[in-house]
Amino acid sequence: DADVTQTPRNRITKTGKRIMLECSQTKGHDRMYWYRQDPGLGLQLIYYSFDVKDINKGEISDGYSVSRQAQAKFSLSLESAIPNQTALYFCATSGSTSGETQYFGPGTRLLVL
Amino acid sequence: AQSVAQPEDQVNVAEGNPLTVKCTYSVSGNPYLFWYVQYPNRGLQFLLKYITGDNLVKGSYGFEAEFNKSQTSFHLKKPSALVSDSALYFCAVRDKAGGYQKVTFGTGTKLQVIP
Numbered sequence: 001d002a003d004v005t006q007t008p009r010n011r012i013t014k015t016g017k018r019i020m021l022e023c024s025q026t027k028g029h030d031r032m033y034w035y036r037q038d039p040g041l042g043l044q045l046i047y048y049s050f051d052v053k054d055i056n057k058g059e060i061s062d063g064y065s066v067s068r069q070a071q072a073k074f075s076l077s078l079e080s081a082i083p084n085q086t087a088l089y090f091c092a093t094s095g096s097t098s099g100e101t102q103y104f105g106p107g108t109r110l111l112v113l
Numbered sequence: 114a115q116s117v118a119q120p121e122d123q124v125n126v127a128e129g130n131p132l133t134v135k136c137t138y139s140v141s142g143n144p145y146l147f148w149y150v151q152y153p154n155r156g157l158q159f160l161l162k163y164i165t166g167d168n169l170v171k172g173s174y175g176f177e178a179e180f181n182k183s184q185t186s187f188h189l190k191k192p193s194a195l196v197s198d199s200a201l202y203f204c205a206v207r208d209k210a211g212g213y214q215k216v217t218f219g220t221g222t223k224l225q226v227i228p
Contacts, residue, residue: 004156040122042203042220043157058215090156100145100164100207102216104156 003027004105006091012111013081021076021108023091030095032074033102034058034066037088046089049074081112115140117206119219126194127227134189134222136204146187147205147216148178157203163187174198194226 004025013019023032034046045058047066055066063085065077078085091105116139126132138144145164149157161172168180178189189202204219 040220042117043218045215092157100216101147101159101162102157103159104149106154106156 004091004093004103006089006105006108008108009106010109012113014113015082017081019078019081019110021078021089021091021110023074023076023105025072025091025093025103025105027093027103028071028095029093029103030071031093032068033092033094034064034074034076035090035092036060037090037107043090046076078110078112081110083112086110086112115144115206115208115215115217117204117217117219119202119204119222121222122220123223123225125225125227128196129193132191132194132198132224132226134202134204134224136187136189136219137185138187138204138206139185140206140208143209145207145209146178146180148172148176148187148189149203149205149218151201151203151221153200160189160202194224196226196228199224199226 007022031050033048035043037043044060046064047058049055049068052068067075089108092102094102118137147162148160150160151157160176161170163170163180171177176191178187201221201223203221205216207216208214
């Protein structure tokens, strides 16, 4: 969905490096989410935010941090990347007008060597 | 705790035949139910949802799903499969209870439509 963009789309990094994944949305939604997708595991929620001043941990937040810079921007950081953080990362948004439906970005494929 | 099960990792169907992708769920209260589709190198796209009302829900691209409360199922169906329907399909559930409720996704079912 072009309304939700993620940068970069692909990233290779080394163990111990700090990296940031960025998400922007033009849907005007107040809620934003970061998920991780691993083969055979579905999507796991890392963090979610209901507005700029509201940040909440999801089910797998260890090793990750987030920043909600504005209503439209939500970034995910890996403070010290490790190989088992190799995965596909998705940002998603939802709002009061979307009826609980989430809208996903195209994903960032991360490889940690 | 809520959960979603997609019992088939992969479903193969011939083009033109009807298709079904299965989903069962568990929540403590009443559910919101969703189907999403993921094409290669793309994010998940919303297909359809059940909130309340008619148990048969119609969505995008000719897909529909039937909410069955007694069997706690929400199977995705299409009368005639297209090769372009080949993708990864995710079922998701959240409890209707007030306040924030996490959405739980299934592990996905790969649909392969054979020409």
